[in-house]
Amino acid sequence: MSPQFGPDFQHELAELLAWRRDVRHFRSDPLGEEVVAELLATAQLAPSVGNSQPWRFVRVRSDKLRETLADHADAEIARAGKAMTEDRRRAYSALKLHGMREAPELIAVFCDDTTPIGGRLGAATMPETRAFSVVLAIHTLWLAARAKGLGLGWVSVIEPGHVARLLDVSQDWRLIALLCLGQPLEPDDVPELERRGWQARLDWQSNVSER
Numbered sequence: 001m002s003p004q005f006g007p008d009f010q011h012e013l014a015e016l017l018a019w020r021r022d023v024r025h026f027r028s029d030p031l032g033e034e035v036v037a038e039l040l041a042t043a044q045l046a047p048s049v050g051n052s053q054p055w056r057f058v059r060v061r062s063d064k065l066r067e068t069l070a071d072h073a074d075a076e077i078a079r080a081g082k083a084m085t086e087d088r089r090r091a092y093s094a095l096k097l098h099g100m101r102e103a104p105e106l107i108a109v110f111c112d113d114t115t116p117i118g119g120r121l122g123a124a125t126m127p128e129t130r131a132f133s134v135v136l137a138i139h140t141l142w143l144a145a146r147a148k149g150l151g152l153g154w155v156s157v158i159e160p161g162h163v164a165r166l167l168d169v170s171q172d173w174r175l176i177a178l179l180c181l182g183q184p185l186e187p188d189d190v191p192e193l194e195r196r197g198w199q200a201r202l203d204w205q206s207n208v209s210e211r
């Protein structure tokens with residue numbers, strides 16, 4: 001029999017969604033292997049075009065690679081700052097845009113753009129739906145992590161081709177995200193960028209129109 005999701009669960013789900021944060025400040029306490037395995041297994045439940053499951057998770061276990069990747073992100077962050085107006089740059093330089101050195105788990109997520117799984121159903125007309133599927137797997141992992149009290153930070157201030165080469169993955173794999181995972185230093189229900197005056201969340205009505 002399929003489960004019934006009552007009002008208490010619905011309330012808790014709303015709380016989970018409100019408290020899911022992009023986290024950049026982590027405790028470095030290691031995560032158990034079983035926790036990581038459980039989260040990755042949950043991500044596997046995500047919907048995907050043609051059930052192609054094109055997400056490829058690469059756990060970065062080498063300290064040297066982690067440091068190289070963190071140095072790369074720092075360099076890209078500095079480079080992006082140079083293109084900003086003086087005002088924005090001042091606010092930007094106060095932002096922390098990744099926790100790659102502290103987070104106990106660092107995971108690169110790729111999209112396999114050539115997977116034959118699912119017989120290419122749907123992806124023939126909209127190949128980008130493979131990448132959309134990978135994003136859904138990440139979001140599934142994000143929520144499952146938060147439900148366990150863990151924080152996830154999505155790092156995109158990187159050059160995807162460079163990261164793919166550093167990680168020595170198939171040329172058919174496209175980088176979608178670098179994910180930092182671990183205990184958040186301080187859970188919060190307001191996005192960090194909003195707290196720091198960079199960009200607030202908009203009312204939902206401002207993103208909805210009718211025809």
Ligand SMILES: Cc1cc2nc3c(=O)[nH]c(=O)nc-3n(C[C@H](O)[C@H](O)[C@H](O)COP(=O)(O)O)c2cc1C
Pocket residue numbers: 020021022023024096097098154155156157190191192193194
């Ligand atoms: C595709 C994507 C890329 C992102 N890249 C970064 C990033 O490089 N660094 C960072 O600190 N946050 C990054 N974020 C997090 C956003 O800043 C964050 O989701 C947004 O400010 C809303 O905050 P919240 O996720 O806590 O609700 C990214 C989020 C998404 C969905």
